[in-house]
C-alpha cells in the first residue's frame with residue numbers, strides 16, 4: 238500500500254464535519270464547554286428481544302490514545318487546509334473527559350443510554366464517529382451470535398466467517414464479538430492470539446482434491462493431527478466420505494482422536510441422520526457431526542425441527558456480515574451542555590417521529606429486578622439525582638404509550654453504568670472475553686423466556702422515571718415556545 242505519510246493513528250478516523258464543528262467551537266471559544274453525550278440505538282436488531290453490548294475495550298483503547306499524529310497534523314494542514322492557529326490547538330488535543338458505560342456482555346435494549354461521555358465539547362464531538370463505528374458493529378455481531386446460540390443451545394457453535402467478513406477489522410472484532418455473544422470458538426487464528434479466545438477448525442475440500450480421494454487425504458491429515466474431523470462431502474458423502482472416515486478411524490485406532498466428520502453441502506438433515514446411523518453402527522457413537530453451509534438461526538431451527546443429528550455448527554457469512562440487518566443504527570446525542578454562566582443545561586432534539594425525540598438531561602440506567610422471582614421487570618432511566626434504589630415502590634410506564642404502566646415493589650435497582658474513564662484516565666480493566674461471555678449468559682438469565690424467543694419476542698420495558706419524563710415534556714414545551722416566538726417575529 239502506497240502512502241506519502243509515515244505514521245497513522247485512529248484519531249483521523251472521524252467524519253470531516255466533526256473537525257469542522259470543533260473548529261467553529263474553538264473559534265467561538267466554546268470548545269471547552271462541558272458537554273454530555275449519550276450512545277444508544279433506537280430499534281432492536283434482527284427483531285430480537287434484546288441485544289448484547291460489545292466494543293467497550295476498543296473504545297477505551299481509542300480514547301486513551303486519542304491524539305493527532307505528526308502526519309495527521311500535516312495532512313490536516315496541507316491537504317485539508319485548516320488554519321495554523323486551529324492546527325496548533327489540534328496538536329494538543331487529548332481526550333480529557335469522563336466516560337460511563339455498560340460492560341461488554343451486558344444485555345441491553347433500544348432507547349437506553351449505553352455509554353455516556355462527559356467531556357469538553359470539541360473533544361466529545363471529535364470522538365463520536367469512531368465510538369459509534371466500534372459499538373455499532375461489535376454490538377450487532379454479539380447480538381446475532383447470541384441469537385444463533387439461543388437456538389443452538391448446548392451444542393457447539395463455531396465462528397467461520399473471516400473469509401466473508403467486510404474486510405479484516407470486521408473479521409477480527411466480529412470473531413471477538415461472536416465469542417461474547419456465546420460462540421465457543423473462532424477459526425480466525427489472529428483473533429485467537431489477540432483476544433485469548435479459543436480457535437478451532439477442520440479442513441477444506443482442497444485437501445481431499447489434492448489427494449484425489451478421501452482415503453489418502455484423511456490419512457495425510459491424521460499423520461500430523463491428533464484431533465481429526467474429516468470433511469466427508471467432497472465426492473459422495475454416504476458412499477465414500479463417511480465410510481472412508483470410519484475406515485481410517487478404525488485403522489488408526491488410538492493413534493488419533495477421531496472427533497468426527499463435517500458435512501458442508503446437500504441435505505443436511507438427511508445426511509446427518511444417515512451419517513449418525515453409520516457412525517453408531519461402526520462403533521463410534523461418540524463421534525461428532527459438524528455441519529456448515531450458509532447457516533443461520535432460521536436454518537438451524539428448521540434443521541432441528543427435522544431431527545437433524547448435529548453436534549456442532551459452523552457459521553460464517555450470515556453471522557459475520559449480520560446478513561439480515563447490516564447496521565445497528567446506534568446514535569450519539571447531546572443531552573446537556575454548559576451555558577455561559579458555567580451551569581449545565583439540558584438540550585433536546587425534536588422530531589415529528591416520537592422515537593427520534595431525544596431524552597434530555599444527565600441520566601442513569603437501572604435494571605429493576607424483582608426480588609421475589611429474581612427476574613428483571615424492565616430497565617428504568619432516571620435523572621442522575623434520583624435514587625430509585627432507595628424507593629419502596631416505583632411506577633414503571635411506557636414512555637410513549639404512557640397508559641401502559643405498573644407499580645413495582647420489593648425490587649433491586651441495579652445500576653448498569655460503570656465509570657470507565659475519569660478525566661481522561663482509563664480506570665476500568667476489562668475482564669477476559671470468556672468472562673464477558675459468562676456475564677452475558679448470567680444476565681440473560683434475568684430475562685423471562687418471552688423476551689428471548691427469536692420470533693416476535695415480547696417488548697422488554699425500557700421506561701423513564703416520572704421525573705425524567707416530566708423533564709422531557711418541559712424541554713419539549715420550551716422548544717415549542719421558542720419556535721412559536723420565532724414564528725411571531
Ligand SMILES: Nc1ncnc2c1ncn2[C@@H]1O[C@H](COP(=O)(O)OP(=O)(O)OP(=O)(O)O)[C@@H](O)[C@H]1O
Pocket residue numbers: 501502503504505506507529530531532536539540543
Ligand atoms: N434439510 C434441510 N432443510 C433446510 N435447509 C437445508 C437443509 N439442508 C441444507 N439446507 C440449507 O440449504 C441451503 C442451500 O444449500 P445449497 O443448495 O447451496 O447447498 P449445496 O448446493 O448442497 O452445497 P454448496 O454450498 O456446495 O453449493 C444452505 O443454507 C443449507 O444450509
Ligand SMILES: O=P(O)(O)OC[C@H]1O[C@H](OP(=O)(O)OP(=O)(O)O)[C@H](O)[C@@H]1O
Pocket residue numbers: 397398400401441501529530531532551552553554555
Ligand atoms: O457457509 P458459511 O456460513 O459462510 O461458513 C463458512 C463456509 O466457508 C467454507 O466454505 P467455502 O468458502 O470454502 O466455500 P463453499 O461456500 O463452496 O463451501 C466452509 O466450508 C463453509 O461452507
Ligand SMILES: O=C(O)c1cccnc1
Pocket residue numbers: 397398424437438439440441499529551553
Ligand atoms: O475449520 C473449518 O472447517 C472452516 C473454517 C473456516 C471456514 N469454513 C470452515
